[in-house]
Amino acid sequence: MMTSLVLTVIGPDKPGLVEMLAQTIANNSGNWLESGMSRLAGKFAGILITEVPEKHADQLINALEALETQGLKVTVERSDSPENNALTQHFTLELVGHDKPGIVRDISSVLAKHHVNVERLTTELVSGSMSAELLFKAEADLLASTTLDIDALQASIENIANDLMVDIVFNT
Known part of the structure; x- marks a missing residue:
């Protein structure tokens, strides 16, 4: 079973932040799905959705939260229910x-x-x-x-x- 994780990220803007985030997701069996990111007032800020097998979700969450030691604060929310856009x-x-x-x-x-x-x-x-x-x-x-x-x-x-x-x- 796959779990969707909604991430918000913010940190001082510098080269390599997206690569660091993408590498962390890939190294922990995650798949980058959708995102929106910008440089705002000298900060790098964004939101993204990643999908990960349920058995790797906690491992990925811990790895993402550990990025704060490198200047990137990541907040993670699970989203296990699919969107319902009927009607x-x-x-x-x-x-x-x-x-x-x-x-x-x-x-x-x-x-x-x-x-x-x-x-x-x-x-x-x-x-x-x-x-x-x-x-x-x-x-x-x-x-x-x-x-x-x-x-x-x-x-x-x-x-x-x-x-x-x-x-x-x-x-x-």
Whole structure:
């Protein structure tokens, strides 16, 4: 039987961290499945899913946690149950606007009120093309029940978009 492990990793950014992590997983019978990793504020941070035979899971967990002595903090969570995405719909949200505090809080609040799950969220600050002002950009992959009223959600998001002075596009 295979066990899925969800890992979060963080440490000071330096060459070789991904290789060290990959080698540890491979040396302990694990298989690297999915990941997202970035350099953020001088730190290397990421999340990944690895799969390992159940009989090797504890050994892999111990080896991953031991990486902290080399500067990489790894937190491990077991995920033995498969995802169930029956009766769900996927869609995306793209947002662009002048940066200001509260954008993510306000948008995520509306999504939560409509029982929409955020599967992936990426954000960044970029310079405006015509000015030096910073623009906040966000992209999100969203998941909701097929019973969700997309029009009601879009109306709620558009109301808050006006208050936040951001442009939002839904792609279903």
